[in-house]
Amino acid sequence: MSKRHPQTEAIRLQMNRTNEKEHSTPLFLTSSFMYDSAEDMAAAFSDDSLDVNIYSRFSNPTVDEFINKIAALEEAEEGIATGTGMAAVFATFMTFLSKGDHIISASAVFGSTHTILTKYLPKWGFEASYFDMNQPETIEALIKPNTKLLYVETPSNPGLDIIDMEHVAAICKKHNILFVVDNCFATPAVQQPIKFGADLVLHSATKFIDGQGRVLGGVVVGNKELIHELYLFVRNTGPSLSPFNAWVLTKSLETLFVRMDKHADNALQLAKKLEAHPKLNWVKYPFLPSHPQHAIAIKQMSNGGGIITFELKGGIESGRKFLNALEMLSMTNNLGDSRSIASHPASTTHSKLSVDEKKAVGITDGLVRISVGLEHISDIIADIEQALEKC
Numbered sequence: 440m441s442k443r444h445p446q447t448e449a450i451r452l453q454m455n456r457t458n459e460k461e462h463s464t465p466l467f468l469t470s471s472f473m474y475d476s477a478e479d480m481a482a483a484f485s486d487d488s489l490d491v492n493i494y495s496r497f498s499n500p501t502v503d504e505f506i507n508k509i510a511a512l513e514e515a516e517e518g519i520a521t522g523t524g525m526a527a528v529f530a531t532f533m534t535f536l537s538k539g540d541h542i543i544s545a546s547a548v549f550g551s552t553h554t555i556l557t558k559y560l561p562k563w564g565f566e567a568s569y570f571d572m573n574q575p576e577t578i579e580a581l582i583k584p585n586t587k588l589l590y591v592e593t594p595s596n597p598g599l600d601i602i603d604m605e606h607v608a609a610i611c612k613k614h615n616i617l618f619v620v621d622n623c624f625a626t627p628a629v630q631q632p633i634k635f636g637a638d639l640v641l642h643s644a645t646k647f648i649d650g651q652g653r654v655l656g657g658v659v660v661g662n663k664e665l666i667h668e669l670y671l672f673v674r675n676t677g678p679s680l681s682p683f684n685a686w687v688l689t690k691s692l693e694t695l696f697v698r699m700d701k702h703a704d705n706a707l708q709l710a711k712k713l714e715a716h717p718k719l720n721w722v723k724y725p726f727l728p729s730h731p732q733h734a735i736a737i738k739q740m741s742n743g744g745g746i747i748t749f750e751l752k753g754g755i756e757s758g759r760k761f762l763n764a765l766e767m768l769s770m771t772n773n774l775g776d777s778r779s780i781a782s783h784p785a786s787t788t789h790s791k792l793s794v795d796e797k798k799a800v801g802i803t804d805g806l807v808r809i810s811v812g813l814e815h816i817s818d819i820i821a822d823i824e825q826a827l828e829k830c
């Protein structure tokens with residue numbers, strides 16, 4: 440049979456059926472696994488190459504099914520799952536960086552990633568430099584002999600900055616630097632960074648991969664050698680994904696492609712509708728021609744994803760009034776849910792950043808992020824328009 444489409448793999452890739460002949464995938468909610476003999480048990484521990492389950496901190500069939508699906512969708516060789524997206528980010532840094540190494544990161548990254556880079560990594564002797572996603576030509580000058588890893592989110596949270604991954608990958612290849620992409624905003628249904636030269640791709644599965652705001656999870660995919668290193672780190676330090684969460688996430692992947700199409704369709708309609716709104720300074724969405732990196736977005740992404748941002752005229756006070764006036768949209772700081780969500784990064788996810796840091800990543804007092812859900816688009820637009828009227 441010819442190679443199946445990713446849409447089909449997201450639905451049909453499944454672990455071997457048990458003797459019960461279940462149709463939907465089973466949940467292996469077990470901490471450990473059994474052996475037929477003392478010799479088998481000893482072999483499981485002494486021979487790392489044996490494909491046997493020992494303990495769910497190391498591996499678990501339900502977690503493996505989730506990993507295998509993400510690896511197939513990202514066109515990666517292998518993967519490793521973690522309990523949260525931040526565990527995926529942190530495990531990646533701790534596995535591939537050694538004392539004295541230098542990391543280059545986009546300044547526009549998720550708040551907790553920024554905290555790891557600026558607060559924790561320096562404590563252990565790693566140093567970091569930052570570049571503006573809008574100025575990729577400045578990257579090469581930051582490279583030092585000890586530069587080991589380059590990190591980006593594209594699109595970034597919450598600024599929706601986009602970078603040409605082929606351009607960055609070529610720089611990384613030339614200088615033998617590991618290129619890591621957080622693909623949380625796009626998901627593999629919209630963009631596959633490995634095709635553009637990324638070495639490792641990671642996700643907060645908590646977002647669009649779950650899609651209904653139920654569980655936390657993370658995943659990293661890449662080639663066999665890199666993932667083996669990560670596997671040993673996760674196996675020994677313990678930020679493993681719960682089998683229950685993996686079961687929720689693997690079932691969610693069955694609807695990922697149709698959900699992402701609908702999120703993007705709703706988001707584009709909303710962005711177009713708001714673009715000329717008198718209460719807004721600007722609206723940003725990757726598939727609006729006004730997005731500064733629109734040409735790169737259409738090269739890398741199959742649609743614009745489900746997130747839009749805009750800036751309210753009137754700053755922090757307008758932001759508060761807007762959020763308080765919403766009748767349907769949820770005021771919460773998760774994203775990637777079937778329910779539309781409004782959030783205010785300056786006072787929540789990025790509140791730990793200093794004024795200068797917020798400025799550097801493009802977070803202004805009036806910036807609002809909308810995670811556009813799957814409700815009827817007219818209802819989403821109506822709620823936002825009536826709330827804008829009250830600002």
Ligand SMILES: Cc1ncc(COP(=O)(O)O)c(C=O)c1O
Pocket residue numbers: 523524525526549592596621623624642643644645655656657
């Ligand atoms: C781009 C991005 N990366 C990583 C994370 C962290 O994921 P988690 O909350 O699952 O730890 C988030 C969370 O919002 C995110 O938006």
